[in-house]
Amino acid sequence: MMPPGMMPPGMMGAPPGMMPPGMMGGPPPGMMPRGPPRGPPPGMMGGPPGMMGGPPGMRGGPMAPGMPPPNMPPPGMGGMGHGGQAPKPPKAQKDPMEEKSRKWKVLQNKRYGDKRKFGFVDTYKEDMPPEHVRKIIRDHGDMSSKKFRHDKRVYLGALKYVPHAVFKLLENMPMPWEQVRNVKVLYHITGAISFVNEIPWVIEPVYIAQWGTMWIMMRREKRDRRHFKRMRFPPFDDEEPPLDYGDNILDVEPLEAITMELDPEDDESVFEWFYDHKPLQYSKFVNGPSYRRWRLNVPIMSTLYRLANQLQSDLLDPNYFHLFERKSFFTAKALNMAIPGGPKFEPLYRDMDVDEEDWNEFNDINKIIIRHQIRTEYKVQFPFLYNSRPRSVHLMPYHHPPLYYIKADDPDLPAFYFDPVINPISAFRTNAAN
Numbered sequence: 190m191m192p193p194g195m196m197p198p199g200m201m202g203a204p205p206g207m208m209p210p211g212m213m214g215g216p217p218p219g220m221m222p223r224g225p226p227r228g229p230p231p232g233m234m235g236g237p238p239g240m241m242g243g244p245p246g247m248r249g250g251p252m253a254p255g256m257p258p259p260n261m262p263p264p265g266m267g268g269m270g271h272g273g274q275a276p277k278p279p280k281a282q283k284d285p286m287e288e289k290s291r292k293w294k295v296l297q298n299k300r301y302g303d304k305r306k307f308g309f310v311d312t313y314k315e316d317m318p319p320e321h322v323r324k325i326i327r328d329h330g331d332m333s334s335k336k337f338r339h340d341k342r343v344y345l346g347a348l349k350y351v352p353h354a355v356f357k358l359l360e361n362m363p364m365p366w367e368q369v370r371n372v373k374v375l376y377h378i379t380g381a382i383s384f385v386n387e388i389p390w391v392i393e394p395v396y397i398a399q400w401g402t403m404w405i406m407m408r409r410e411k412r413d414r415r416h417f418k419r420m421r422f423p424p425f426d427d428e429e430p431p432l433d434y435g436d437n438i439l440d441v442e443p444l445e446a447i448t449m450e451l452d453p454e455d456d457e458s459v460f461e462w463f464y465d466h467k468p469l470q471y472s473k474f475v476n477g478p479s480y481r482r483w484r485l486n487v488p489i490m491s492t493l494y495r496l497a498n499q500l501q502s503d504l505l506d507p508n509y510f511h512l513f514e515r516k517s518f519f520t521a522k523a524l525n526m527a528i529p530g531g532p533k534f535e536p537l538y539r540d541m542d543v544d545e546e547d548w549n550e551f552n553d554i555n556k557i558i559i560r561h562q563i564r565t566e567y568k569v570q571f572p573f574l575y576n577s578r579p580r581s582v583h584l585m586p587y588h589h590p591p592l593y594y595i596k597a598d599d600p601d602l603p604a605f606y607f608d609p610v611i612n613p614i615s616a617f618r619t620n621a622a623n
Contacts, residue, residue, distance in 0.1 A: 316373075319374075322374055322376045322383065323434060325376065325378065325379075325380040326380055326434070327433055327435065329379075329380035330430065330431075330433070332344075340379045343377070343381045346381075347377065347382035350382055351382065354383065354385075357384050357385040357386075360385070360389060361385045361387055364399070364403075365403050365406075365446070366399060366402075366403065366446050366447055366448050366464045367464075368443050368444070368445065368446040369443055370466060372386070372387045373385070373386045374386060390467070390479075390480035390481070391467075392469070392475070392485070394485065394490060394493045394494070395459075395468060395469075395493060397497045397500055398459075398463075398493040398494075398496040398497040399463070399464070400497075400500060401496050401497035401498065401499045401500045402448075403447065403449075404499045404500060405449060406447050406448075406449050410447075451463060456492055458488040458489045458492050459489060459492050459493065459496075467480060469483070474486075474489075503596050505592060505594055506589075506591070506592040507589045507592075508589050508591070508592075511588075512528055512531075512566055512570060513531060514585070516583035516584070516585040517570075517583075517585055518531065518532065518534075519582075520569050520572055520583050520585075521534065521565075522534040522536075522537050523537045523572075523579070523580055523582050524568060524569065524572060524579065524582065525538065526565050526568060526569060527565070528565060528566065528569060529566070537580075537581060538581075563575050570587065572584075593611060595608040595610060595611065
């Protein structure tokens, strides 16, 4: 116990107005310093009424009496909300379609982008060995198993693309002069669908010449074959499971390709590559692996024309195709007519009705008398003359210069050969006329 009026030990000797030793430099922990406050209390504006501090970076100063403070609405204008706070500006409403579009782009960039985490970039799709897709198809032979019940939506969605898959399969079918053709396949990992992922580009003259030689070889086969076996369609019954490729077809040696023996001298320009798959792909005659553009020289073109002779038409006279070519068909469709012996089209304009046609100067009974019906050929050939309202019609030439070309059967004949079937103009008749 200390006597009354005595200070505790350690706090002796502090003069009046001074803090005791040990408490110099600040208040005890948890205590606020004593003295005038350094700022306005919470919820109060800084400075007395009518006096506002300046904006940040500017020195505050007194304002003229009666003037509204800066950034404040003038008297009489409502600018303060409840509680003396300014109302928040309304948020701009985002378009939901733009938000969906943004999310879709982000999702697709994550799914199909090449960039990966940690700076690692890998190839998007690796070519898998053919055994992989064969195993998938073999495992999915019996689709009634319960383990495939979760993939039903995938299989149902793939049905829409089955016609395209069949089209790509038929499009890339190997030709008769090819023993085997290997193609790239794009397939789904669930075995729902697979596509042949190639386009069979060809060079037109080469392709026609190849089929011209096939025509000759098929005629020879038909002439020499003794026994025929007709194929029964459909080859598989409804209840019969499809044959597995790996068990039944993979190990079977394919039949030999059908090729015609070419002459090393006469067919020298095409002898080396004629039956190759995509011939001349890496030569100077083709633009490259894309196989889009080609330019063949005269010896190659002449040899190809001779090999394709069986498939070339003897009809070179354009007058033979009078009213049976594109422009005539376009005109017939526009006039809603059918050329006799030609194709029939859906009408291009459906507002044409002969019974509802008005009287005009062309069909007035007092001006023209039609004793017989105008033929369809006349209306198509002269659309502006024989039709009241021609629309989207095409004009075609009425006649081409006559062509007296006669195809030579003997390839050894010269290019300009006067065929004896052409009636010559006798020299004595021309002299007599002169």
